[in-house]
Amino acid sequence: MPPTVRRIPRPTAQRLSLYLREIQPLIALGQQTLSSRALGEKLGISSAQVRKDLAWVLQSKQTNEAGRSGVGYNCVKMHDSIRRVVGTNRRWSTALVGVGNIGRALLGYGGFVQDGFPITVILDADPRMAGKRIGGLVVQPMSALRKAIRTHRVTIGILAVPRSSAQAVATQLCDAGIQGILNFAPMRITVSKGVSVTNIDVSIALEQLSMDVSISNRSRLTGEGAV
Amino acid sequence: MPPTVRRIPRPTAQRLSLYLREIQPLIALGQQTLSSRALGEKLGISSAQVRKDLAWVLQSKQTNEAGRSGVGYNCVKMHDSIRRVVGTNRRWSTALVGVGNIGRALLGYGGFVQDGFPITVILDADPRMAGKRIGGLVVQPMSALRKAIRTHRVTIGILAVPRSSAQAVATQLCDAGIQGILNFAPMRITVSKGVSVTNIDVSIALEQLSMDVSISNRSRLTGEGAV
DNA sequence: GAATGTGAAAATATTCACAGCG
DNA sequence: CGCTGTGAATATTTTCACATTC
Numbered sequence: 001m002p003p004t005v006r007r008i009p010r011p012t013a014q015r016l017s018l019y020l021r022e023i024q025p026l027i028a029l030g031q032q033t034l035s036s037r038a039l040g041e042k043l044g045i046s047s048a049q050v051r052k053d054l055a056w057v058l059q060s061k062q063t064n065e066a067g068r069s070g071v072g073y074n075c076v077k078m079h080d081s082i083r084r085v086v087g088t089n090r091r092w093s094t095a096l097v098g099v100g101n102i103g104r105a106l107l108g109y110g111g112f113v114q115d116g117f118p119i120t121v122i123l124d125a126d127p128r129m130a131g132k133r134i135g136g137l138v139v140q141p142m143s144a145l146r147k148a149i150r151t152h153r154v155t156i157g158i159l160a161v162p163r164s165s166a167q168a169v170a171t172q173l174c175d176a177g178i179q180g181i182l183n184f185a186p187m188r189i190t191v192s193k194g195v196s197v198t199n200i201d202v203s204i205a206l207e208q209l210s211m212d213v214s215i216s217n218r219s220r221l222t223g224e225g226a227v
Numbered sequence: 228m229p230p231t232v233r234r235i236p237r238p239t240a241q242r243l244s245l246y247l248r249e250i251q252p253l254i255a256l257g258q259q260t261l262s263s264r265a266l267g268e269k270l271g272i273s274s275a276q277v278r279k280d281l282a283w284v285l286q287s288k289q290t291n292e293a294g295r296s297g298v299g300y301n302c303v304k305m306h307d308s309i310r311r312v313v314g315t316n317r318r319w320s321t322a323l324v325g326v327g328n329i330g331r332a333l334l335g336y337g338g339f340v341q342d343g344f345p346i347t348v349i350l351d352a353d354p355r356m357a358g359k360r361i362g363g364l365v366v367q368p369m370s371a372l373r374k375a376i377r378t379h380r381v382t383i384g385i386l387a388v389p390r391s392s393a394q395a396v397a398t399q400l401c402d403a404g405i406q407g408i409l410n411f412a413p414m415r416i417t418v419s420k421g422v423s424v425t426n427i428d429v430s431i432a433l434e435q436l437s438m439d440v441s442i443s444n445r446s447r448l449t450g451e452g453a454v
Numbered sequence: 455g456a457a458t459g460t461g462a463a464a465a466t467a468t469t470c471a472c473a474g475c476g
Numbered sequence: 477c478g479c480t481g482t483g484a485a486t487a488t489t490t491t492c493a494c495a496t497t498c
């Protein structure tokens with residue numbers, strides 16, 4: 001066994017999604033190639049960084065020579081390779097739990113299906129919601145959770161319930177064999193071993209923003225040139 | 228001038244918000260002190276890391292000795308100190324642009340006011356929405372943007388509009404003198420120099436999650452013990 | 455000339471480990 | 477003792493710089 005197979009660095013993984021966002025419209029426009037410099041400039045990232053990142057996704061398939069010296073990267077090949085690593089080359093069935101405002105906003109945004117994350121099951125704790133049809137799907141009662149997840153081969157749960165029930169639902173999802181949870185509840189949830197969690201927390205995002213603004217204000221005062 | 232005043236590291240800044248989340252309920256429970264170890268364990272972070280992070284927020288005010296050897300940190304003092312750095316000790320007036328599903332979800336969640344980010348202005352491009360009262364505030368037309376932001380001393384704009392109008396609205400916000408934008412549109416927006424942007428993009432979050440799940444699956448196969 | 459791919463160097467971030475306090 | 481605060485040691489990430497390819 002070679003020393004260790006070095007996993008993809010977290011910062012790289014985060015940038016890969018950004019790269020996809022930039023490449024997609026270029027492909028739609030018919031652009032053939034894109035240089036690391038050009039891609040980096042759009043995102044405020046150095047060209048060397050972009051090349052290092054891409055090395056992670058291109059090295060896997062050695063025949064895939066998306067990058068050519070003096071030319072740049074083939075947009076389509078690069079896009080495909082990144083998608084393979086990100087996982088959006090295949091479909092991840094998702095189950096939406098909670099059809100409040102957040103849930104409805106997610107259903108209203110059709111982009112997920114296109115991005116590889118179709119919502120195939122909708123559940124809600126409110127008995128009055130059960131049976132209602134929203135966006136082509138019938139809302140299931142919570143009692144149907146386990147079976148629905150199994151039969152639809154759902155791998156990702158989208159947790160859009162109030163804070164008070166978030167942990168209980170998360171546990172149910174884990175017990176039903178989910179592999180990942182996208183958590184909109186403004187709290188840390190505890191999950192079974194092997195289950196991944198990504199949080200979307202508006203308050204935390206606002207706090208991050210307020211720190212950035214404070215720093216930006218401070219350096220404006222002291223005259224330091226912030227990027 | 229001392230070498231350079233070293234800004235707070237990005238990873239530290241991100242963790243500070245998490246610390247606040249953990250400390251808050253403990254204070255409500257009346258807990259007096261908390262050790263770096265205990266705090267770290269809740270979040271899967273080493274105690275040394277927690278102490279280093281807290282050094283950043285406690286050093287500023289030298290009289291504030293929240294941490295005591297053999298005892299731990301005083302919850303209330305620690306909480307206050309972190310809030311001062313994060314910026315939630317003061318109020319950041321925000322303007323919500325777009326009262327679609329996302330906008331309504333944000334209005335429905337009252338937590339922001341408590342967290343220091345009260346929504347004081349609501350705007351929408353749809354003329355039929357203008358004048359309507361939602362959550363105690365009257366929806367303003369876009370033509371009122373500049374004036375409303377100035378008179379209400381709004382520092383942060385919350386962009387909850389469709390992708391197609393996101394850039395235009397972002398530009399308007401910048402022109403009106405906003406300092407930060409929380410962007411819900413699934414695209415990169417370009418802003419004036421000095422304006423900070425934080426993105427909340429569900430597709431990107433899902434992609435991140437799918438990578439985590441893929442990696443988790445892979446190491447389950449190879450038997451590597453992932454955290 | 456233009457751009458990739460990549461070792462080596464520099465910068466950042468995390469962990470170790472321990473002196474010193476309460 | 478238990479726990480903080482912090483230098484020193486590691487580990488990770490980013491940038492540099494350049495040989496190499498088209």
